[in-house]
Structure formats: C-alpha cells, structure tokens
Amino acid sequence: MRILHIIRTINPEAGGPIEGVRTLIRYRDLGYHGEVVTQDDPNAPYLKGLDFPVHALGPVNSTYGYTSKMIPWMKANRHRFDGAVVNGLWNYGGFAAYRALAGHLPYVVFPHGMLDPYFKSAYPLKHLKKLLYWLPTEYWVLRAANYVLFTSRAEKELAEKTFPVWSWTPHIVPYGADHPRISKEDAQRVFFEHAPELRDKRFLLFLGRIHPKKGVDLMIEAFTQTAHLDPDLHLVVAGPDQVNWRPELQAMVNSAGLTSRVHWPGMLKGDLKWGAFYASEAFILPSHQENFGIAVAEALACGKPVLLSDQVNIAGDIKADYAGIVEQDTLQGTLNLFNRWRELSPEDRARMYQQASSTFSTRYDMRENAKTILRLFEEAKAK
The missing domain is CATH 3.40.50.2000 (Glycogen Phosphorylase B;)
Incomplete structure (x- = not known):
C-alpha cells in the first residue's frame, strides 16, 4: 500500500513528528510504502541520503509554507497512492490536501498535539490568529478527513476544548518509536x-x-x-x-x-x-x-x-x-x-x-x- 505523508518540513530539528514519519516509512515488510511531500527547499542538506522519496516543493517564505506547486502536484500524483497522512496543522499542506484530495483519495490527519488548549493560554495572541483561520480553513481540513488520529484518549479529549465549533471523526492510534537498530x-x-x-x-x-x-x-x-x-x-x-x-x-x-x-x-x-x-x-x-x-x-x-x-x-x-x-x-x-x-x-x-x-x-x-x-x-x- 502506497501512503503519502504531507508535512511542513522533514528537517530533524523540527521535532518528533518528523521522526515519526521517518519511522513509519521503514516498515516496508508490512507493505507500507511511503513517500513524503514537503515545503522544504529541494537543496536543503537534510534531504540528502534519505532512503525514501521526498518531493520538496519549496522554498517558501513563511512558516505557513504557501507554495503554488502543492495543489497541482497532489492532483497530478494522487492516483499513485492508496491514502495520505497530513502531519500537523496550521500550515498550507493541510489546506492543499483538503482541496486536492477530498473526494478523490482517503486522507487522515495527525494533529500531533496542535489542538491542545495549552497553546490557547500560553500564546493568546497566536490563538486569536488561529481563530481567524479556523472556520474558513482548518475546520474543513479536519471535517473532510476520513479520520483525525489522536495518540491517546487524553489528546482526543483536550482537542475538543480548544475551539467552540469543531467536527471530525476521531480515532485513537497507538504511537511510539522504532526499536534501536544498533546494539x-x-x-x-x-x-x-x-x-x-x-x-x-x-x-x-x-x-x-x-x-x-x-x-x-x-x-x-x-x-x-x-x-x-x-x-x-x-x-x-x-x-x-x-x-x-x-x-x-x-x-x-x-x-x-x-x-x-x-x-x-x-x-x-x-x-x-x-x-x-x-x-x-x-x-x-x-x-x-x-x-x-x-x-x-x-x-x-x-x-x-x-x-x-x-x-x-x-x-x-x-x-x-x-x-x-x-x-x-x-x-x-x-x-x-x-x-x-x-x-x-x-x-x-x-x-x-x-x-x-x-x-x-x-x-x-x-x-x-x-x-x-x-x-x-x-x-x-x-x-
């Protein structure tokens, strides 16, 4: 089964979700064949030497990561995949998936904790910006997804407290890490x-x-x-x-x-x-x-x-x-x-x-x- 992972960057310094994507793609013995599409600069040094395909559609000029290449690329390539995984929120990759894949290719969303109400109290100004973005865009990305994947019951329940209006199909998925491949x-x-x-x-x-x-x-x-x-x-x-x-x-x-x-x-x-x-x-x-x-x-x-x-x-x-x-x-x-x-x-x-x-x-x-x-x-x- 061919799975497309959509993520803002594959840079290891960006945190745990990147390692999660890298780990999942290793399980070819299970029939999991993954590719990644990002908004990275194709000349980024961390893209060299990877053992899985990465389609870098950057460079981009903001953390949101808008690129006019992403929706056309997804439309042109969606027939090659059995499903897509949107990793994270609040960037253009999720919106592009909604526009290009909904109704054509099953997709799921891993929020990776980005719906936690902690951020509402810790960064109130950022939350106001997210509120403006929520109903026109992110709400629909999540609503159209086949599933929104949470890694624990606690994450699922916290996500429901962040915005006054929400609608998605939740599923709790065991998450984790790979075994060390060295003694x-x-x-x-x-x-x-x-x-x-x-x-x-x-x-x-x-x-x-x-x-x-x-x-x-x-x-x-x-x-x-x-x-x-x-x-x-x-x-x-x-x-x-x-x-x-x-x-x-x-x-x-x-x-x-x-x-x-x-x-x-x-x-x-x-x-x-x-x-x-x-x-x-x-x-x-x-x-x-x-x-x-x-x-x-x-x-x-x-x-x-x-x-x-x-x-x-x-x-x-x-x-x-x-x-x-x-x-x-x-x-x-x-x-x-x-x-x-x-x-x-x-x-x-x-x-x-x-x-x-x-x-x-x-x-x-x-x-x-x-x-x-x-x-x-x-x-x-x-x-």
Whole structure:
C-alpha cells in the first residue's frame, strides 16, 4: 500500500513528528510504502541520503509554507497512492490536501498535539490568529478527513476544548518509536566517542528541543537545588536551541557552580541518540505540554525509565505501568522527580528498568501504528 505523508518540513530539528514519519516509512515488510511531500527547499542538506522519496516543493517564505506547486502536484500524483497522512496543522499542506484530495483519495490527519488548549493560554495572541483561520480553513481540513488520529484518549479529549465549533471523526492510534537498530554496546561506544567527558559518569538525559514549552528551565533549576544530594549525578541537555535560550540556562548553571556537571552535546541523531539513551540512568521531560513525546518511547525502547510531568499525555500510562515517575509541571513537581529518583531503592529501580522495556513492547512499538494506518486505509477503500 502506497501512503503519502504531507508535512511542513522533514528537517530533524523540527521535532518528533518528523521522526515519526521517518519511522513509519521503514516498515516496508508490512507493505507500507511511503513517500513524503514537503515545503522544504529541494537543496536543503537534510534531504540528502534519505532512503525514501521526498518531493520538496519549496522554498517558501513563511512558516505557513504557501507554495503554488502543492495543489497541482497532489492532483497530478494522487492516483499513485492508496491514502495520505497530513502531519500537523496550521500550515498550507493541510489546506492543499483538503482541496486536492477530498473526494478523490482517503486522507487522515495527525494533529500531533496542535489542538491542545495549552497553546490557547500560553500564546493568546497566536490563538486569536488561529481563530481567524479556523472556520474558513482548518475546520474543513479536519471535517473532510476520513479520520483525525489522536495518540491517546487524553489528546482526543483536550482537542475538543480548544475551539467552540469543531467536527471530525476521531480515532485513537497507538504511537511510539522504532526499536534501536544498533546494539547497546556499539551505540554507547559511538556516544562516548562523541562525548568522552561522560564516560563512566551517571547522568539523567533530556533529549528534545531546548524550548520553554519543554520545561527545561524547571529542570535546570531543580538540578541546581538537588545536585549536592547526589554529587556523582550529571545532567545532559541534548537538542537544538531554536530560540537561543541556552545562554540564559547556562548562566543559571554557572551561578550554581555546576558547569562541569551539566553537559550540552547539541542535537543527537541516529546511533548517537541511541547511545545517549543507553548510557543514561533515566530520561527526564518536565514538559508543560506534550502530545506524546517520541523521545519518551525511545527511552523506553532502550529499557530506561522516564521522569515526566503530568502534562505529557501518556503520563497516565507510565504511572499505571510503573515505568517511570510522574509529577506536576511546576518547580516543586520537577524537584520531586529528582528526589524520588534518587530515593528509589535498588530493587525498585531494577523493577522500573524491566518494566520500561515491557511498556514499550506492549504500548509504543511503532509497528502497531503502521498496521493501524494500513487497516484504516483498507477500510476506506472498501467503502
């Protein structure tokens, strides 16, 4: 079955949805043959060396990503596909799919958390702009979709609170990550070659965009307040700094005299990423809003417990499974994450490590997501 993924960019620095698309397309053994259409500049360096077709119709001049090429391209190519997946909202790709595919090719939409009411309170001016766009455009993109795919019941229920008028056909789809395709030993070797200062160090790992939404400032502050209680513990903050926030965060670390214990290895991809997960004690994400968190699933795939805020939509599953620790997305809550992890007995830690792998296998193996998407398109074609 041939599936077209529509996404604003395939740049790895743009976050989890891109990794989700890349992972889904790997499951050719299931009959999942994917192509991607984006608004990227076709000369972008991150498009080189990919093992799946990408049709880059940019460059574009705005985050909305309007390009006159997209609707004609979709109309000319829709006959080649069995279905399309629109990844994300608030960009021209979704509207183009609505105009070019509705009534001709089944399509589904993954909002990827972009309907969460958190953004309404966190960014009220942006929400006003979205309101102006909602009824004329985005509402119809979602209403015409065969399904709007949510990765958890929490995401589905939150999405219904964001706009006063909404209409779509929801479906909850298991989301997740791929298994590491490198051994633990080889991955760690690659990582320590990249970051030799962390060899033989105990550390907690944050891996994601260095962005206020992720609660990185809470994590840094909580670490500075608890570091003296566990002098051998380090913190690794890995990811792209798209908003130039690191200098301010680094100043907090320096003021606390912890410069040598907080590490900033930049964005980690591929084997480096897996090596960081394997080398860590646990993964930490005190986010203020997280639809799913692919890095959470990746940590579990490496057998690592996850320390999360309760604003990560799968936190309830993690808590129920005892695959990690969940607290509020406040400074006190983040302090509790560090303190509770430190205070776990060796027996409780061993149990949590074992459960992390089990939770990944039963809940978050992305192969199940691929099977579900294929089944939904098969059902749509049969109607």
